[in-house]
Amino acid sequence: MTMRDHGEMLSTLARADAGRIKAFAETLIDDLGEITVVESRTGLVMLPMRDTAGGTAFHLGEVLVSEAHISQGGTIGYGMRRGRDLEAAMAMALIDLAAACGSGADACAAFCAQEAAAQAEQDRQTLRRVEATRVDMETF
């Protein structure tokens, strides 16, 4: 998996429906064997933004996230999602680990593709509603 593919997979998992990601991660646990939990916690990510007038990066504020960091035999599984759902972050880390181990790679890819399609469709519907508010101006 390329770094870009990996990034897209993680972004999809971070935004995936909490119920579905937990249910899917459950199906991977038996095959993964013994796992070490390095971190399972909530915390904050400071979010900076670019100021278009001065070119300066400045902080907007902090975003609450849930983080899960697990490992198995030197392979890392990692999850970070907005909000305080530690189980969903752990589910993300389990999928990341399963995809990296290779054992559940195909199932993980299929799950991610399904979630990515749902997210793309959700964005499309949002933007169709936004487009309805476009102003067609006419100068007299």
Place this chain on the structure above:
Amino acid sequence: MAYVATRGGERAIAQSERLFREAMGQIDMTRVAELKAALPYLVDRVMGEASLYDEDLAALALAQTGGELYEAVLVLRAWRTTQPRLGVGAVVEQGTLFTHRRISAAFKDIPGGQVLGPTLDYSHRVLETDVLAGKPFAPPLVDPATAPAPAYQPSVSAWQAANDLVDLPLSDKVAGEAIADVTREPLLFPSKRAHTLQSLARAETGSVLALGYAAMRGYGQAHPTVNELRLAEAEVMVKHPNGTAFSAGRVKVSQAEVVSKQGEKLGLGFAATFGWNEVKCISAATLDLNAKGAPKGSATEEEFFLYHTEGVEASGFCIHFKLPHYVTFQSSLDAMRDAKAKQVKEPAE
């Protein structure tokens, strides 16, 4: 006269807190969910001023404080300090904002066009009183367009710079922990630009409006025109331990650019905040536009507006006056009595 140790208020204090909370009754997840769904703009405002993004926590803070906004922001800022900082996200660039609303009052034909998004700007302000008579208010739904709007747009100022209307400085290369942070460093003057914009991002909306409005009415040097107003969602870009960049989710942000003529070019003011809060961004950007060269002690002077728009400090200072000042007030009375007695002893000739 001396400091006097007193006791006896414990019961009254405990009961007064009960009296306050009794009015709101039991708070459960249903109430938090209802507040989040019913009052998204209020939730946004509280998240922005608390500089903590989480809708559930903001709705809970509103529920717990009965909508006393200063208390809601304070309890969120206090909670924020219990959490570790796990990192700093990548800098959000304008071209990566998932855009819901983008308008310009300066140019009709901005690249990408004018997209109104969600707004009450052009609506009749009519209170739906039938609801109180038992008839639900069910607003008509949007008729979606066939094709989606473009998700991403550059800033209007970038287009103006390409047309030689504004001079835009190059973006700084500061990132991560190196970005100045007012929650970890004192605010000193002249303020670092990163401190100014962060302070405005977490400033109290009403205070920013009051001072921004003063500038708009003429107590400033520059009259603003809204170059760009945008409501959007920003990706929170973080890193996997192996270095892969990914988005941990999206957060709602607002940003405003305002312009005024400065010599042969346009001068720009900028502001942004968490959540969708247009009035705050336009007002804050107006203050930014007016700050350069503002007279000492004026509403548009940086030190003046940054100190006076920090809601937690301002409300805290205001409410501290409710606390017992018996000793200091008594000393004022003593001074008044002394002055009076002196006048009696030494009548004016």
